[in-house]
Amino acid sequence: GLAPSRDKLNALQRAFNRNHALQCGFCTAGILMSLTDFLSRQPDPSVEDVRDVLSGHICRCTGYDGIIKAVMEAAAELRGQSVQASAS
Structure with a gap:
């Protein structure tokens, strides 16, 4: 799986949560899977970069805003920047 161990999520999984x-x-x-690969190759993506990756996926449940925010947070965390928990 993507997680480093059974009891720990990776940065992107935590950000999705x-x-x-x-x-x-x-x-x-x-x-x-797509975004994990993408972040391994592009550690400082723009929102447009993320939207481009997501264009290969069809999801009828969401407007992708939470996903994009999660990717940007995970990218920052992977670069060693502080990530604050969402207030929502």
């Missing part, structure tokens, strides 16, 4: 970026869960695995 913090930002409520999960909906029904059907497309989540594919989105996480």
